[in-house]
Amino acid sequence: MSALADVARMAGVSKSTASRALSGAGYVALPTRERVERAAAAIGYVVSSNAASLVTGQTRNVGVVIPFINRWFFAEVLEGIESTLIHAGYDLTLYRLSSDPEQRRRVFDYFLVRKRVDAVIAIGIELAPSEIGLLRSLGKPIVGLGGPIDGMSTLSIDDVEAARLATEHLISLGHRRIMHLGGDQFEQMDFRVHAQRLTGFRLALDEAGIERGDDFRAVPFSIAGGYEVARQLLSDPRLRPTAIMAGCDEIAIGVIVAARELGLDVPRQLSVIGIDDHDLAEMFGLTTLRQEPCRQGARAVELVMRELSTSGEPAAIERVVVPLVFVARRSTTAPPHAG
Amino acid sequence: MSALADVARMAGVSKSTASRALSGAGYVALPTRERVERAAAAIGYVVSSNAASLVTGQTRNVGVVIPFINRWFFAEVLEGIESTLIHAGYDLTLYRLSSDPEQRRRVFDYFLVRKRVDAVIAIGIELAPSEIGLLRSLGKPIVGLGGPIDGMSTLSIDDVEAARLATEHLISLGHRRIMHLGGDQFEQMDFRVHAQRLTGFRLALDEAGIERGDDFRAVPFSIAGGYEVARQLLSDPRLRPTAIMAGCDEIAIGVIVAARELGLDVPRQLSVIGIDDHDLAEMFGLTTLRQEPCRQGARAVELVMRELSTSGEPAAIERVVVPLVFVARRSTTAPPHAG
DNA sequence: CGAAAATCTGGAACCGATTCCACACCGGGC
């Protein structure tokens, strides 16, 4: 109810001067500025960001599209994004994109495009070229996180390399019977993360000259998922490998829990390695490759901010590959009968 | 760049008619409407919600304030809110409120108030009367989730009752040496959830005439937190209780993991009960009290929507107490030497 | 000392919609 005009009247200045005084842009004499500020404080004035956005064309709001909220990686990324964004004075509007294409189209057509957001950060979602084109044609920077996408800046780890590194660690310890418990290729997840990690796994095996047999199980990407499958797998001594390379730490933890329940000693009878460095990895002594989603989120925001500041030019497309850190803990060791 | 005026010109009508045709409000002849719609589609027109908000005073956007994103309860609630909101055609703008009062004030003054949101949902955050007053004076509905707050509608479980129920279950099995591992009173969390659960716990003990000794440990509200403390606690056979009532499922799971590591049989040597029905509860066979945060989130949105639709009247303040469901699994049984 | 530059302020246009009001037209009831 209190508009800029009221403040101006109260301070005895014009709207334009009041605007300048409050936004801090342009020339305003100090006493005038103070008068305006006092008036604004007195009637509890706050700008209407709608009105401001309308004329400036900027919303100071970033849209974030994400497939899950409730998984470690995504929640962590979101936290990183949120802190960085709020720090930069930006709002964060959240859209969860399910696999339903209809709902997906809706989010795009109905929400993202309406000049509500200045930029978009897509997490773990492979935007279609048409979607990217739509956003770009509106001059909105887009940054992807979780995998490489053509036509926009992205930030991610190298999934093939990560899986390979993890597998090589097991091989170097002397393991020959290694299995990979990774995500189902059909599970809702873009970027073929699952497929890539499987590729990296097999690459390492091939390089070491280990012949591949029954080396892969598809599991839900969660602790419970890893647990279920591992219970089955590990209870058959003939099937049981000496080491498991899990598609992510959650699966790895499920495997460890299952192994313990079956009376298997980790790492003596079974080595387990994951990827992520989940909050719980420390507690379970899990050897893993650390990726810091929280920092990735923060960096994604920085990329967006840079594009936003150099607006006009669509800024060079960057493809940032986040380095992984090997975290040695207690879940891997040499296999039982290693020579 | 394409404004309503362009659509109007292209369709050969006035701005007002174009607006009516596209929004579907008011009289428009069918052929005219079709012409306008074709024109809009042709140039890829989308309304500017800023402009619309400016005149209607509605943003179709709800602000959600939340202290954590990556904890089960909060992530779950958030998912529930998001789906329901998007379904109702509303955006969700996310603000994480840390305990830092300065940052908190900033979020309020700088973000929430700026006419960017039509309503606010506060999760697990005890809004101060001044904050509530501020929001209410702007005519914005507020709904709280996670505990009762004066002056606004809220939705929550009865924490005292929950803890009492859980404890009574253990008592009814014959346990006498029961401990509560709950949240630290100083940990960042409003609503005194921790204190209330402790109260419920002791209430049940008192009612059963069990004298209280060393019956409580403060732990971080997480799996790792429960684990750490339980490792200490359970390794001393003289200290060790026959049952543990955990402040939440995450703590309970940490306790179970610790117990297993120490070679204790759950439930034979140690019964454990939690509160929540966490995703992992099933896997660990945890007996617990189910609260469905996802549904709570959905219901919170419904409350908000109701207030929004009957706008003008500040709608009666409701205090919804969400019922809990007892979920019996395998982590509780009679104590070892029960008569 | 005078011209140029810097500082300060107000008026008015503008962003892009919604909506009120006036007007025109048509059919029906008396």
Place this chain on the structure above:
DNA sequence: GCCCGGTGTGGAATCGGTTCCAGATTTTCG
């Protein structure tokens, strides 16, 4: 034949700011 109510449309005001421009005043400096 007249009046009334329901349709259909355009003009103009409005929401609440930002910003361009012009004019006034002061400062700087050759």
